[in-house]
Amino acid sequence: MTQYIDFFNSQRQKIEADCASLVNSFREKAFETFRKEGFPAFPSEDYRHTDVTNCLKADYGFYLDRSTIKIDPRRTFHCNLPHLNSYGYFLINGYFYEEAAKNPLPGGVFAGSLNRFAEQYPDVFLKYYNRQANEKGNGLTAFNTAFVQDGYVLYVPENRLIDKPLQLTNLFVGTIDALANRRILIILEAGAQAKLLICDHTAEENTAFAGTQVSEVYVGENAVFDLYELEESSKKNVRLSHLFIRQETSSTVMLNGITLSNGITRNNCYVDLNGEHAEIHLNGMAIADDRQQIDNFTLVQHHVPNGRSKELFKYVLDENAIGAFDGRIIVAPNAQKTEAYQNNRNLLSSNACRMYSKPQLEIFADDVKCSHGMTTGQLDENALFYLRSRGIPEAEAILLLKFAFTADVLQQIRIESLKDRLKLLVEKRFRGEEIRCQACI
Amino acid sequence: MLVIKDLHASINGREILKGLSLQVNAGEVHAIMGPNGSGKSTLSAVLVGNPAFEVTSGAVTFEGQNLLELSPEQRSCLGLFLSFQYPVEIPGVSMVNFMRTAVNEHRKCKGENPLNAGEFLKLMREKQSIVELDKGLVNRSVNEGFSGGEKKRNEIFQMAMLDPKLAILDETDSGLDIDALRIVANGVNQLKRPDKASIVITHYQRLLDYIRPDVVHVLYNGQIIKTGGPELALELEEKGYDWLK
Numbered sequence: 001m002t003q004y005i006d007f008f009n010s011q012r013q014k015i016e017a018d019c020a021s022l023v024n025s026f027r028e029k030a031f032e033t034f035r036k037e038g039f040p041a042f043p044s045e046d047y048r049h050t051d052v053t054n055c056l057k058a059d060y061g062f063y064l065d066r067s068t069i070k071i072d073p074r075r076t077f078h079c080n081l082p083h084l085n086s087y088g089y090f091l092i093n094g095y096f097y098e099e100a101a102k103n104p105l106p107g108g109v110f111a112g113s114l115n116r117f118a119e120q121y122p123d124v125f126l127k128y129y130n131r132q133a134n135e136k137g138n139g140l141t142a143f144n145t146a147f148v149q150d151g152y153v154l155y156v157p158e159n160r161l162i163d164k165p166l167q168l169t170n171l172f173v174g175t176i177d178a179l180a181n182r183r184i185l186i187i188l189e190a191g192a193q194a195k196l197l198i199c200d201h202t203a204e205e206n207t208a209f210a211g212t213q214v215s216e217v218y219v220g221e222n223a224v225f226d227l228y229e230l231e232e233s234s235k236k237n238v239r240l241s242h243l244f245i246r247q248e249t250s251s252t253v254m255l256n257g258i259t260l261s262n263g264i265t266r267n268n269c270y271v272d273l274n275g276e277h278a279e280i281h282l283n284g285m286a287i288a289d290d291r292q293q294i295d296n297f298t299l300v301q302h303h304v305p306n307g308r309s310k311e312l313f314k315y316v317l318d319e320n321a322i323g324a325f326d327g328r329i330i331v332a333p334n335a336q337k338t339e340a341y342q343n344n345r346n347l348l349s350s351n352a353c354r355m356y357s358k359p360q361l362e363i364f365a366d367d368v369k370c371s372h373g374m375t376t377g378q379l380d381e382n383a384l385f386y387l388r389s390r391g392i393p394e395a396e397a398i399l400l401l402k403f404a405f406t407a408d409v410l411q412q413i414r415i416e417s418l419k420d421r422l423k424l425l426v427e428k429r430f431r432g433e434e435i436r437c438q439a440c441i
Numbered sequence: 442m443l444v445i446k447d448l449h450a451s452i453n454g455r456e457i458l459k460g461l462s463l464q465v466n467a468g469e470v471h472a473i474m475g476p477n478g479s480g481k482s483t484l485s486a487v488l489v490g491n492p493a494f495e496v497t498s499g500a501v502t503f504e505g506q507n508l509l510e511l512s513p514e515q516r517s518c519l520g521l522f523l524s525f526q527y528p529v530e531i532p533g534v535s536m537v538n539f540m541r542t543a544v545n546e547h548r549k550c551k552g553e554n555p556l557n558a559g560e561f562l563k564l565m566r567e568k569q570s571i572v573e574l575d576k577g578l579v580n581r582s583v584n585e586g587f588s589g590g591e592k593k594r595n596e597i598f599q600m601a602m603l604d605p606k607l608a609i610l611d612e613t614d615s616g617l618d619i620d621a622l623r624i625v626a627n628g629v630n631q632l633k634r635p636d637k638a639s640i641v642i643t644h645y646q647r648l649l650d651y652i653r654p655d656v657v658h659v660l661y662n663g664q665i666i667k668t669g670g671p672e673l674a675l676e677l678e679e680k681g682y683d684w685l686k
Binding site: 380381382383385386387388389390391392393394396397400401403404405406407408 | 489490491492493512513514516517518523525528529530531532533534538539542543546547550582583599603
């Protein structure tokens, strides 16, 4: 970590040069926090299976000057979701890709660069930026705040509805091993509605990319927000993500994090249900083989009565893959009538893959409905035989069963075209077919 | 069609079949009866290649082919079908997808092109009516939440879809009320043809009132101890099995 401290001290001017002054105004304090706390300790209670220091140990380059990245993603990048009718955006090595909007967004809605947002909406920016990350984050989120140079903001003012889904593609390009620090800020004011898909892609198989991503989501009263995160990166990729969600009264959030291919991934998700009758569906799915690692950590806090949270995480592991799921739910003493359900199901297809699951419920209220369940096992031999006895070859039967295992996670996606496309991608993934990019957009 | 010679089979090291021999010819319906634990279900499981059972000695040929060296899916494509005593529930796999995959695998084995969606749906509607299977069921996951009777009807539906040469019905009558039994038996009878055969495994004479067997065997302690005509089933119903031991 000393390499990053030295780097910050010597390169601070360059880091700040291209950024909005408001974004820069958070660096000093964050850097101090990072210097004091460092990266999350390993192994420790919450970081038992992902060693962040080790993940960021390599000599990664920084793209401090965005003008050195010359790429037109509309020409070079082919996404896997060609038929998704959406508003599209790119973060390339962490920088927002500015282009003339093809379709104007509904009035008052902002979707674009973090720096531009800070300049155009300084009051809104200051009200929300780094608030959750500072309260609930750690040395790694402070690191992101200190080093971040750009990111993406979606701001939907009161009662605005966005007619189509938005799609943000995080793209890593270049032949130099690189680290990018992204920031995502999502604000839905009261009564607003939006659906956002965030895809992670790497353009090069042989370049090692590392990304830290801090996302802060604010969902106002009665607002409805869908967030789908899809990772299709490469085996040399490191993804360290923190997602903070704060929900007000009667708001609804649908979250679905899907890891189709990756290297090492750690996703932290913190949910605060701050208003009564707020509801969150927190889903995740991971498919991993080779030496891939996927570590999902979730913390859902019911602070007030009548909240509802429903978690479902499924893993399909093969070869030497490692999966981890850490799910914590805290129900505060006054949060009566809370409903909190957590479910983690894991399918292991080899003797060498490993799954670590840790469900934790801390319930301090006495009138609640809460449950958690975890199973880790192999494919059902009886089901496999049943399919084979009808003439379906073993490999095909295994595929059908694996696919069936993931069906209930995919079923919850509320963008039909995305759901259909993902079913196909998951099937291809299980077949071991190249899922990278047929022509699209 | 099917020739079994001196078949020995075990599960978890415990021998269940102890030298069973049986011959089934095209056009015949054989009933296998016997008390609990005699090896009836083991026989059906071994014939379709359930990997939980180990064949320790003996030979089984199906239309001249050595059945024992074939995988379950190969046996199915050759025309063997087992109606399971306990059909398995498979959440997440739809009946439509399951049957389309199975039917097209069978066609592939025969060198035929896969059915397109329209042809497949037509075939499915036609076969559904044979067992009076509720239309909604085929849109659900395989056997998930089906009642006992629906599961058994679903087995016969699959049999109709795959059109096997030799069908083995393992206690298809158990747990069925009289109406369901009639529907199932009716389905089986509709599928009867001179070039096909079936083995009906049952505890009771009741099913044999509907599906008339040509030959009745009594299986006891892993061996066939008596073989006779349809009248044997009636005798067993009356006297039980004790007089044979």
